[in-house]
Amino acid sequence: MEDAPQRLRWQAHLEFTHNHDVGDLTWDKIAVSLPRSEKLRSLVLAGIPHGMRPQLWMRLSGALQKKRNSELSYREIVKNSSNDETIAAKQIEKDLLRTMPSNACFASMGSIGVPRLRRVLRALAWLYPEIGYCQGTGMVAACLLLFLEEEDAFWMMSAIIEDLLPASYFSTTLLGVQTDQRVLRHLIVQYLPRLDKLLQEHDIELSLITLHWFLTAFASVVDIKLLLRIWDLFFYEGSRVLFQLTLGMLHLK
Amino acid sequence: MAKAYDHLFKLLLIGDSGVGKTCLIIRFAEDNFNNTYISTIGIDFKIRTVDIEGKKIKLQVWDTAGQERFKTITTAYYRGAMGIILVYDITDEKSFENIQNWMKSIKENASAGVERLLLGNKCDMEAKRKVQKEQADKAFSSLARDILLKSGGRRSGNGNKPPSTDLKTCDKKNTNKCSLG
Numbered sequence: 505m506e507d508a509p510q511r512l513r514w515q516a517h518l519e520f521t522h523n524h525d526v527g528d529l530t531w532d533k534i535a536v537s538l539p540r541s542e543k544l545r546s547l548v549l550a551g552i553p554h555g556m557r558p559q560l561w562m563r564l565s566g567a568l569q570k571k572r573n574s575e576l577s578y579r580e581i582v583k584n585s586s587n588d589e590t591i592a593a594k595q596i597e598k599d600l601l602r603t604m605p606s607n608a609c610f611a612s613m614g615s616i617g618v619p620r621l622r623r624v625l626r627a628l629a630w631l632y633p634e635i636g637y638c639q640g641t642g643m644v645a646a647c648l649l650l651f652l653e654e655e656d657a658f659w660m661m662s663a664i665i666e667d668l669l670p671a672s673y674f675s676t677t678l679l680g681v682q683t684d685q686r687v688l689r690h691l692i693v694q695y696l697p698r699l700d701k702l703l704q705e706h707d708i709e710l711s712l713i714t715l716h717w718f719l720t721a722f723a724s725v726v727d728i729k730l731l732l733r734i735w736d737l738f739f740y741e742g743s744r745v746l747f748q749l750t751l752g753m754l755h756l757k
Numbered sequence: 758m759a760k761a762y763d764h765l766f767k768l769l770l771i772g773d774s775g776v777g778k779t780c781l782i783i784r785f786a787e788d789n790f791n792n793t794y795i796s797t798i799g800i801d802f803k804i805r806t807v808d809i810e811g812k813k814i815k816l817q818v819w820d821t822a823g824q825e826r827f828k829t830i831t832t833a834y835y836r837g838a839m840g841i842i843l844v845y846d847i848t849d850e851k852s853f854e855n856i857q858n859w860m861k862s863i864k865e866n867a868s869a870g871v872e873r874l875l876l877g878n879k880c881d882m883e884a885k886r887k888v889q890k891e892q893a894d895k896a897f898s899s900l901a902r903d904i905l906l907k908s909g910g911r912r913s914g915n916g917n918k919p920p921s922t923d924l925k926t927c928d929k930k931n932t933n934k935c936s937l938g
Contacts, residue, residue, distance in 0.1 A: 595824065598775040598796075605793035639774070639824045640798045676826045711830055715799035724798060 511553040514560075517543060531559050536568050548740045551733055558652050565739040566667055567659040578655040582623050585630030592629035592637040596622060603642040610646055620654045621646055628661055635665070638674035640719035647723045647731065660739075664721065668742040674719070681718050684743070685711050688718075691751060699754055718746055762806055762815035767837050771859050772844035773852040774823030777878040781844065782820045797822045800831055828862065835866035840874065847877045848885040853893070 519529050521539065538544055538560075552560050562568040571578075587593060600618050604610040609617035624645050629637045644664065648657035665674065673680035689710050693700045703710065717725050722734050738745045770778040779794050779801075786803035801820045806813055819838065821831040835841070843859050845852040856875065863873065875897055877888065 595774065602775075602794055602796040605795065611793075638826065639796050639822060642796075643798075678826050678829060682829065709833060711833075712800055712802075715830065719798055724795070 507551070507553065510550055511556070513550075514547060514553055514556060517547055534559075534563070536563065536572060537566060538563050545740070548736050552736045554732070557732065557736070558656065561652070561660060561735070561739050562656055564736075565660060565663040567656065567663040570662050570666075571656070571659040574659075578627065578658050581627045581631055581658075585623075585626040590626075590629070593626055595637045595639075596625045596629070596642070599637075599639060599642050604646045607646075607650075609650065617646065617649050620649055620657075624649070624654060624658045624661065627658055628665070631662070632665060634672075634676070635674045636676065638678075638719075640716060640724070641674055643720040643723045647728070650728075651732075663739075668738065669721075670743060681715065682711075684718050684746075685715060688714060688747060688750060691747060692754070695751055696754060714750055717750055721746060722749065761813070763812040765815045765817065766839050767817045767819065768840045768842060769819045769821065769834060769838035770842045770844055771821050771831070771862070772823055773846070773849070773855050776823065776844045776846040776849065776852050778823065778844050779820050781842075781876075781878065782818050786818065799827060800834060832862060832866040835863065835871075836868055838867060838871060840872040841867060842874045842876055844876045844878050845888065846879050847888045848879055848882050850887045853877075853888040856897075 515529070518534055522529060522534055548564065562571075576584075600622055601610070601612065603621065604617075607617075609615055610621065612618070621642065625637055625642055628641065628645075629635070641661070645657060645661055648660050652660065670680045670684065672678075673684075692703070692710070702708075721738055722731055725731075726734065734745070734749060770782060772778055774796065779797050780790070782803050783794075784790050786805045797820055799822055803818050803820070804815065805818070806815045808814070819834055821827070821834070841863055843856055843863075845856055847853075860873075863871065875893065877890070877893060
């Protein structure tokens with residue numbers, strides 16, 4: 505998974521954008537957000553070395569900035585959202601073991617990831633009352649928790665909701681994700697006319713296939729190895745990547 | 758080329774989140790049961806071909822997400838369904854109360870005269886039962902066409918009728934209806 509030359513390229517880039525050259529480069533010396541450039545984009549496209557993902561995802565997505573700028577700390581948000589009786593809390597409870605049941609971290613109530621997932625999802629429901637808890641977000645949060653500290657996973661979710669995806673994506677109307685499905689339908693007419701004909705012929709509603717691709721940013725779709733590469737791009741470029749990948753995957757089929 | 762089936766029936770499962778819709782479908786289509794289900798996001802379907810009275814019946818069973826917000830997406834599939842199975846969890850009173858809301862959704866979105874089946878799931882958890890059979894009978898007795906069957910999600914052969922029996926009852930009625938047309 506770790507490609508040594510690629511790791512060196514990233515190191516060189518980070519050192520180059522970092523002005524001081526005294527001592528060893530450590531993460532706390534690297535800026536909260538990385539200036540966007542063609543060079544950075546090509547590095548992201550080639551893949552982020554796995555060991556650097558937690559730190560770079562936080563910087564590429566803007567999550568670290570959120571974490572630093574937030575008036576409320578994650579700990580305070582967790583404290584505020586610890587009520588068991590809310591509708592969201594009850595729904596979350598039902599889904600905790602139905603999110604990633606085959607992974608040891610989320611397989612039973614005693615598994616290490618379960619209380620973390622519960623706290624992250626409740627915190628999000630509290631911070632975004634117009635969303636509450638939306639099925640599908642658990643899948644994204646659980647995948648993030650496999651690689652990031654709980655607090656960082658929370659801020660990544662926050663960046664996904666606020667910045668990387670269009671508004672109202674997970675809200676009670678699911679307006680955002682439904683709009684994206686319409687947009688995708690138009691793109692298919694334009695770029696994949698044969699598929700468009702097929703969908704029309706068999707009267708297939710596109711949401712059957714792609715709704716959860718978008719709603720979970722592919723977390724419920726592809727193997728984790730592939731997902732990591734997809735997310736490298738998604739955290740840098742946002743929603744557009746989901747369309748590009750979807751069109752690509754539909755084209756392959 | 759001979760057709761692989763004589764009739765195609767589209768069935769739809771609806772009901773609150775966590776009542777066991779996916780479990781029923783997998784039990785029915787793949788004849789297995791395990792405890793590791795993932796909550797359904799949006800909509801999904803499974804296919805099984807069954808033999809009823811010498812006819813090959815291809816069943817397309819649609820599974821839906823139970824969470825309220827997904828209704829805007831799942832209701833689009835009501836119209837094409839010939840049978841709708843309303844599922845509740847006998848250990849969860851709320852899921853039974855909500856059957857009324859699901860009935861309303863059917864009324865608003867499905868074709869008139871669609872077959873309906875009310876199904877109380879998780880009968881293996883008798884000790885935790887909150888919804889009595891009489892309650893369900895009473896509340897839905899006016900819907901003469903509805904059949905009330907209990908299904909043990911976990912195992913067949915423990916006194917509960919396995920889901921496949923339930924679905925058969927429902928299909929039969931459809932078969933009869935279709936053969937008239």
